[in-house]
Amino acid sequence: MYAKIQETANWLKERISTQPETAIILGTGLGRLADEIQVKDRINYSDIPNMPVSTVEGHSGCLLIGELGGKDILAMQGRFHFYEGYSMKEVTFPIRVMYELGIKTLFVSNAGGGTNPDFSIGDLMIITDHINFFPEHPLHGPNFPTGPRFPDMSEAYDKKLIALADTIAQEKGIKVQHGVYLGTQGPTFETPAEYRLFRVFGADSVGMSTVPEVIVANHCGIKVFGMSIITDLGVEGKIVEISHEEVQKAANAVQPLMAEIMREMIKRS
Numbered sequence: 141m142y143a144k145i146q147e148t149a150n151w152l153k154e155r156i157s158t159q160p161e162t163a164i165i166l167g168t169g170l171g172r173l174a175d176e177i178q179v180k181d182r183i184n185y186s187d188i189p190n191m192p193v194s195t196v197e198g199h200s201g202c203l204l205i206g207e208l209g210g211k212d213i214l215a216m217q218g219r220f221h222f223y224e225g226y227s228m229k230e231v232t233f234p235i236r237v238m239y240e241l242g243i244k245t246l247f248v249s250n251a252g253g254g255t256n257p258d259f260s261i262g263d264l265m266i267i268t269d270h271i272n273f274f275p276e277h278p279l280h281g282p283n284f285p286t287g288p289r290f291p292d293m294s295e296a297y298d299k300k301l302i303a304l305a306d307t308i309a310q311e312k313g314i315k316v317q318h319g320v321y322l323g324t325q326g327p328t329f330e331t332p333a334e335y336r337l338f339r340v341f342g343a344d345s346v347g348m349s350t351v352p353e354v355i356v357a358n359h360c361g362i363k364v365f366g367m368s369i370i371t372d373l374g375v376e377g378k379i380v381e382i383s384h385e386e387v388q389k390a391a392n393a394v395q396p397l398m399a400e401i402m403r404e405m406i407k408r409s
């Protein structure tokens with residue numbers, strides 16, 4: 141696996157003219173940020189050696205290399221979800237490659253169901269911590285030489301970046317919540333009893349991504365900043381039927397605000 145990661149990184153190094161230290165996973169809520177990137181190179185995942193093969197035909201995803209907020213960046217347009225059938229090693233493969241490319245900071249976003257009764261649909265939540273509720277751990281197996289066998293996770297989300305996000309949100313008058321994101325496998329949304337359980341666990345938002353990538357980024361010493369868009373509510377008395385389309389719609393409505401915070405953060409960090 142390590143040889144494959146290096147092979148992929150070396151292949152990319154030959155094609156990338158810049159040396160980005162910032163990477164973005166353009167998950168739900170950050171799609172539109174892609175339009176603001178001054179793209180120098182666009183490489184389809186299907187052309188990258190060893191990159192996991194997409195399960196959705198015509199949506200293979202691509203790597204964007206360019207400039208955002210005056211910084212060289214690398215962005216993943218399309219991520220790999222565990223529920224699609226990828227192994228945890230595949231889900232986190234791009235993060236391993238990012239480390240080899242010299243990435244120092246990772247920005248991630250997702251959509252989540254709010255379990256905090258103070259949250260509303262359309263809220264932006266700065267992720268302060270997470271709970272790994274996936275059935276398989278991304279670091280299961282022989283240890284990679286990028287980090288220790290038993291990695292510390294006391295600051296999985298960089299406190300300085302959270303403070304910077306708070307400053308920017310305040311300056312721009314954008315309301316932000318803070319909370320714990322619980323990552324679970326999906327693809328089902330939660331039953332009311334599951335939402336209740338996750339709330340008791342300490343979750344403020346629940347979703348099906350991000351946690352594996354953040355664990356591996358931490359193992360590589362990459363600093364992480366993440367945000368969740370609250371697209372539906374898993375709060376007793378407020379639970380209604382939801383669909384992927386509604387999640388997308390709610391996320392699209394607040395995308396510009398999240399993008400504004402992220403862009404400014406990249407500029408200043």
Ligand code: HPA
Pocket residue numbers: 251252253254328329330346347348371372374387
């Ligand atoms: N549960 C899990 N994943 C989600 C949700 C949810 O309520 N909303 C958006 N992604």
